[in-house]
Amino acid sequence: MNTADDCRLVVNQVGKQYGKKTALSGVSFEVGPGLYGFLGPNGAGKSTLFGIISGYIHQYAGSVLIPEVSQLHPVRVGVLPQAFSGYGEMKVGEFLLYMASIKAPSVPREEAVKDMNEKLSVFHLTEKKNMRLRTLSGGQLRRLGIAQAFQYNPAVVLLDEPTTGLDPEERISFKNYVAEQSEKEIILLSTHIVSDLEESTKEIFIMNNGRLLLSGQEEELLAKVRGKVFLVTAPSETELYRKVGSYKISSLSSDGELRARVVTDGTVPCPGAAPVQADLNDVYIYTQMASGHQQG
Amino acid sequence: MLHAEFSKGRKWIRQIIGIVLALAAAVGLLCLCTYQSFVTTDSGYKDVSGIKGLSEYVSFVHDRSAGIFDDNKLQAMLSEYKENRKTMSVEDATLVFNQKHPEYESVLSNLYDDEFSAAGEVDPDHYDFAILTGKPDLADAFFRTIEEYADATYYSKAEITYADRRAASVSSSFQKGIRFDVTDHWLTYMSAKSYFSIILAFLACFLAARLYCSEKENGMNRIMVTAGRREHRRISRGKFATGALLLAFLYAAGELLLYLLILRPYGRCGWNSPVQIAGVYYSSFYKGTLGQLYVFALPGTLVLILSIYAVACLVSLLCRNSLMAIVMSAAVTMLPTVLGENGGLMETRWYNHLMNALAFTNLDPSFVLQNYSSFGFGGSRMPAYPFAVLLSGIIFLAAAVILPACYRRSMQV
Numbered sequence A: 001m002n003t004a005d006d007c008r009l010v011v012n013q014v015g016k017q018y019g020k021k022t023a024l025s026g027v028s029f030e031v032g033p034g035l036y037g038f039l040g041p042n043g044a045g046k047s048t049l050f051g052i053i054s055g056y057i058h059q060y061a062g063s064v065l066i067p068e069v070s071q072l073h074p075v076r077v078g079v080l081p082q083a084f085s086g087y088g089e090m091k092v093g094e095f096l097l098y099m100a101s102i103k104a105p106s107v108p109r110e111e112a113v114k115d116m117n118e119k120l121s122v123f124h125l126t127e128k129k130n131m132r133l134r135t136l137s138g139g140q141l142r143r144l145g146i147a148q149a150f151q152y153n154p155a156v157v158l159l160d161e162p163t164t165g166l167d168p169e170e171r172i173s174f175k176n177y178v179a180e181q182s183e184k185e186i187i188l189l190s191t192h193i194v195s196d197l198e199e200s201t202k203e204i205f206i207m208n209n210g211r212l213l214l215s216g217q218e219e220e221l222l223a224k225v226r227g228k229v230f231l232v233t234a235p236s237e238t239e240l241y242r243k244v245g246s247y248k249i250s251s252l253s254s255d256g257e258l259r260a261r262v263v264t265d266g267t268v269p270c271p272g273a274a275p276v277q278a279d280l281n282d283v284y285i286y287t288q289m290a291s292g293h294q295q296g
Numbered sequence B: 001m002l003h004a005e006f007s008k009g010r011k012w013i014r015q016i017i018g019i020v021l022a023l024a025a026a027v028g029l030l031c032l033c034t035y036q037s038f039v040t041t042d043s044g045y046k047d048v049s050g051i052k053g054l055s056e057y058v059s060f061v062h063d064r065s066a067g068i069f070d071d072n073k074l075q076a077m078l079s080e081y082k083e084n085r086k087t088m089s090v091e092d093a094t095l096v097f098n099q100k101h102p103e104y105e106s107v108l109s110n111l112y113d114d115e116f117s118a119a120g121e122v123d124p125d126h127y128d129f130a131i132l133t134g135k136p137d138l139a140d141a142f143f144r145t146i147e148e149y150a151d152a153t154y155y156s157k158a159e160i161t162y163a164d165r166r167a168a169s170v171s172s173s174f175q176k177g178i179r180f181d182v183t184d185h186w187l188t189y190m191s192a193k194s195y196f197s198i199i200l201a202f203l204a205c206f207l208a209a210r211l212y213c214s215e216k217e218n219g220m221n222r223i224m225v226t227a228g229r230r231e232h233r234r235i236s237r238g239k240f241a242t243g244a245l246l247l248a249f250l251y252a253a254g255e256l257l258l259y260l261l262i263l264r265p266y267g268r269c270g271w272n273s274p275v276q277i278a279g280v281y282y283s284s285f286y287k288g289t290l291g292q293l294y295v296f297a298l299p300g301t302l303v304l305i306l307s308i309y310a311v312a313c314l315v316s317l318l319c320r321n322s323l324m325a326i327v328m329s330a331a332v333t334m335l336p337t338v339l340g341e342n343g344g345l346m347e348t349r350w351y352n353h354l355m356n357a358l359a360f361t362n363l364d365p366s367f368v369l370q371n372y373s374s375f376g377f378g379g380s381r382m383p384a385y386p387f388a389v390l391l392s393g394i395i396f397l398a399a400a401v402i403l404p405a406c407y408r409r410s411m412q413v
Helices: A046-054 A092-103 A109-122 A138-149 A168-181 A218-224 A237-244 A280-290 B002-008 B010-033 B050-065 B071-087 B090-100 B102-111 B114-119 B124-133 B136-152 B157-176 B184-218 B229-266 B290-318 B322-342 B349-357 B365-369 B384-411
Strands: A009-018 A021-031 A034-039 A061-065 A077-080 A156-160 A186-191 A203-208 A211-216 A229-234 A248-255 A257-263 B036-041 B044-049 B067-069 B178-180
Touching: A009 A046, A021 A046, A021 A061, A021 A203, A021 A211, A046 A077, A046 A156, A046 A186, A077 A138, A092 A109, A092 A138, A092 B002, A092 B229, A109 A138, A138 A156, A138 A168, A168 A186, A203 A218, A203 A280, A211 A218, A211 A280, A218 A280, A229 A237, A237 A257, A248 A280, A257 A280, B002 B010, B002 B229, B010 B050, B010 B184, B010 B229, B036 B050, B036 B090, B044 B050, B050 B184, B050 B229, B071 B090, B184 B229, B184 B290, B184 B322, B184 B384, B229 B290, B229 B384, B290 B322, B290 B384, B322 B349, B349 B384
Parallel strands: A034 A186, A034 A203, A077 A156, A156 A186
Antiparallel strands: A009 A021, A009 A061, A203 A211, A229 A257, A248 A257, B036 B044, B067 B178
């Protein structure tokens, strides 16, 4: 029987070419149970990487080692794809039982029903059990997608943009559940929303152009941009962009006047710019800047 | 898995059942409504059409022609016709003959028309009757013609020898007398059956695409790939069985509708008539009755449709979306037939043999026995239709084995 120590996901020099286009190149990491965040713009290679780990992408370079099925993890991999629609004509409960029968056919039906009820309860779908999937709202469908990804506590869970369509309350609930599950499962979470990863991730991977640009714990990453983030204020947009120049804005807010967080190479962008504490969003912008990617 | 597949497609399966049964009824009614023929009256010919016309025709012909038809009766009718020809024109002699023997008119008046016989030209549609009745002069003309064809493309020497042997066999049975009866309703039924089968062939392509491409279209394949190989086999078997069962059910229900619409009200006679009696089978060497043909063609057509479905499933496995799968499946299963019929390829022997083996070609029941073309494998003749059904059965079983083995791979990119 596998123990938590045996539960390691090893990705070794993984690459993928689509014709002449390189979707993924030389990606390597090894992780144990915990939550791991993958940040990167569209086309960075996150979905390709998840596709390879899940087995969706058949031919690729390198190797991927996934923990075997064990009593603790009757399912090896659980997946929530970026676009999840399920089967519109199935009922919620029926859908979960069907997915359970595919993922772990050897698990007795009573176990499947117990697991289903638990997931319905966690994701606030108990009342929707007998509703058809096509009648669910976007947020409810997303929660169902997440629920099926966690069926039977898979050894590895791949969540591609899981919080899209979730309201703030659901997002918090999701974060709490993921944090709890990450103690015994390897959870890889791909997102554009940096706040999804704050405080709960064991390690963050920042990707662009099919490569891993940066990885590390939240604190390590924040240290890389310390002293490189400034708050710039201006009465108008024109004035703000004049002040910021060629540096990148990581976030913008308005409080009578415009307030922008600006990421630089350490240079003070303009007179009056005040250094501020960096957050993950700044790290993300800094990394993209460093890799030459032009974000708006 | 069967239950799961039906659950996934509850809505569209219900819609499909409704649409197909409505189409089956529409096809049956359309064939009845467009029925056209004529009956002879004292003053000449009278056109009859539609449902009422068919009823009228059935009553008219059945009263006069039904019964045992043998060599003596044939000779008596021929003498009568030839006697009339001495004093009447071809048209008048034909009219008089038809008033008395309506069902035989179309065959005999052409066969024994002096002008045709003198020129040695016999209407090819009536060769069968030459064989059926064993008339040596007409049989000779028939074989001369197919030998000429043989030199060009169509028949092989082995086929001619076989035809000769079969002709002798059929002729001998004719000496004992055959049941001759009204058969127009058979043509109406066969026509409706043919259209309905083509509808099912298209449905087979649609079902295959819907079942095998839906996961790839809605992104569920990204989740499904995480399941084991054994589960993928189960899923694929469930999908394959769902489509096959649905097709079998719709075929049975549609056939029942056609039976109730056409054969039940009009098919009270003709079941024991030889197949040659129905116009479309003039040139068949088959010895069976229309009733036997009906019983044989019922499961036969289902096997043909299932093989089209099996091929469509294999094609759909390779496609990423339903529309592409439907177009590709239709092209693979139907295009050879369409090209053959419209592109002149039927003139080449290899293509003709290929056509005879195709499921879609044989969906037209008139093809079942009409040509009885052979494959001539090893010089021995094989009946085309049974061979096509056998081949279709093998294709279906092969697909049932191949599909589960390849299903998981088809979910991946």
